[in-house]
Amino acid sequence: MRQQIPFHRPSIGPAEEREVLDSLRSGWITTGPKAKRFEKEFAAYVGARHALAVAHCTGALHLALFALGVGPGDEVITTPFTFTATAEVIGYLGARPVFVDIDPGTFNLNPARVEEALESGLHRHVRALLPVHFAGHACDMDRLLAIARSHNLKIVEDAAHAAGSARQLEGRGMTRIGTIGDLSCFSFYATKNITSAEGGMVTTEDDALAERIAVASLHGMDRDAWKRYDRGGSWFYEIHDTGFKYNLSDVHAAIGLAQLGRADEFMRRRTAIARAYSDALRVEPALQVPYEEPGIEHAWHLYVLRLRPAQLRVGRAQFIELLRERGVGTSVHCIPLNTMHFYQERYGYRTGDFPIAEDVYSRCLSLPIYPAMSDEDVAYVIDNVLAIARENRR
Numbered sequence: 001m002r003q004q005i006p007f008h009r010p011s012i013g014p015a016e017e018r019e020v021l022d023s024l025r026s027g028w029i030t031t032g033p034k035a036k037r038f039e040k041e042f043a044a045y046v047g048a049r050h051a052l053a054v055a056h057c058t059g060a061l062h063l064a065l066f067a068l069g070v071g072p073g074d075e076v077i078t079t080p081f082t083f084t085a086t087a088e089v090i091g092y093l094g095a096r097p098v099f100v101d102i103d104p105g106t107f108n109l110n111p112a113r114v115e116e117a118l119e120s121g122l123h124r125h126v127r128a129l130l131p132v133h134f135a136g137h138a139c140d141m142d143r144l145l146a147i148a149r150s151h152n153l154k155i156v157e158d159a160a161h162a163a164g165s166a167r168q169l170e171g172r173g174m175t176r177i178g179t180i181g182d183l184s185c186f187s188f189y190a191t192k193n194i195t196s197a198e199g200g201m202v203t204t205e206d207d208a209l210a211e212r213i214a215v216a217s218l219h220g221m222d223r224d225a226w227k228r229y230d231r232g233g234s235w236f237y238e239i240h241d242t243g244f245k246y247n248l249s250d251v252h253a254a255i256g257l258a259q260l261g262r263a264d265e266f267m268r269r270r271t272a273i274a275r276a277y278s279d280a281l282r283v284e285p286a287l288q289v290p291y292e293e294p295g296i297e298h299a300w301h302l303y304v305l306r307l308r309p310a311q312l313r314v315g316r317a318q319f320i321e322l323l324r325e326r327g328v329g330t331s332v333h334c335i336p337l338n339t340m341h342f343y344q345e346r347y348g349y350r351t352g353d354f355p356i357a358e359d360v361y362s363r364c365l366s367l368p369i370y371p372a373m374s375d376e377d378v379a380y381v382i383d384n385v386l387a388i389a390r391e392n393r394r
């Protein structure tokens with residue numbers, strides 16, 4: 001019988017059910033003790049001084065840039081090879097995303113292109129760098145930190161894919177993502193390495209930034225205003241600043257807490273699947289497996305395979321369709337933002353602006369990679385990817 005392997009299936013089990021039921025029965029379902037515990041345990045997981053739980057990574061990124069004071073007329077350098085959330089939040093604040101091309105191996109923001117943009121004289125209002133640790137492959141943070149220092153810029157890391165990722169840093173050794181730039185923003189969306197169905201987290205070492213984000217994430221109210229319906233709470237609250245409604249509910253935090261307890265097991269499984277894919281697929285000349293850089297611990301949120309069009313009679317879309325016919329779900333990460341209508345209309349970007357990102361996009365597909373996959377599922381994906389490549393070799 002043909003197997004059905006969806007692109008993603010979350011690992012939700014008894015631990016998540018227990019935590020959620022506990023919240024539902026406690027009488028306190030929105031932001032409260034579980035959200036606080038999730039913050040504390042996530043801070044410990046990445047080794048950060050502060051972790052602030054929010055409704056999603058989009059809100060986390062918005063709050064991070066807001067806390068740094070990014071505003072109208074400012075520019076933020078980022079990658080076009082990302083989900084729209086990374087760049088859309090720059091627009092929320094009236095600032096402009098300045099895209100630079102990616103590294104062809106890691107698909108991350110290329111530090112050489114960042115330096116070129118800063119030295120071109122075309123971007124005189126850059127306030128911050130917004131790198132994405134694409135697929136869970138940590139960016140070259142030593143170089144980005146050096147660039148930020150020499151141009152007096154802040155760094156907000158889009159760590160949506162990178163819960164658990166780490167990288168060797170000069171003078172610090174292997175360091176988890178979450179403590180390197182000024183602020184790091186994580187996603188707990190349904191497909192992410194750790195999920196809370198929807199959710200996000202901002203981490204920082206800076207007390208003042210943490211305070212500003214805590215206040216801004218709940219309407220600009222006092223830091224602990226969420227306690228006002230608690231037994232000891234007071235009806236009075238003060239509004240201190242512009243605010244947003246980005247708090248994380250305890251029901252969501254309950255799922256996140258249970259998932260965090262399984263994070264190491266999840267990461268081991270994702271790593272094993274990625275190894276199995278690369279070992280089996282690298283022998284096929286029509287396929288290009290992900291680049292594995294020494295000195296990083298990859299979180300393997302995505303496994304992005306590239307096709308070599310010169311070796312194949314079918315294109316990427318057809319390859320995906322052939323896999324779908326055999327019951328294997330895939331996806332494509334990412335469609336470069338400069339090729340999208342909104343970014344062309346609003347900011348004047350054009351298709352052709354970022355040849356590396358566009359080349360990767362034209363021939364990449366993401367294979368299923370998640371802890372709920374069995375060894376048989378992994379073998380089935382490998383067999384079918386190889387069979388399609390071989391049957392359609394030029």
Ligand SMILES: Cc1ncc(COP(=O)(O)O)c(C=O)c1O
Pocket residue numbers: 055056057058059082083085086132158160161186187188189199200
């Ligand atoms: C790179 C990147 N940044 C940000 C986000 C936004 O995350 P969220 O859905 O938690 O807002 C995503 C979501 O997929 C993403 O892939």
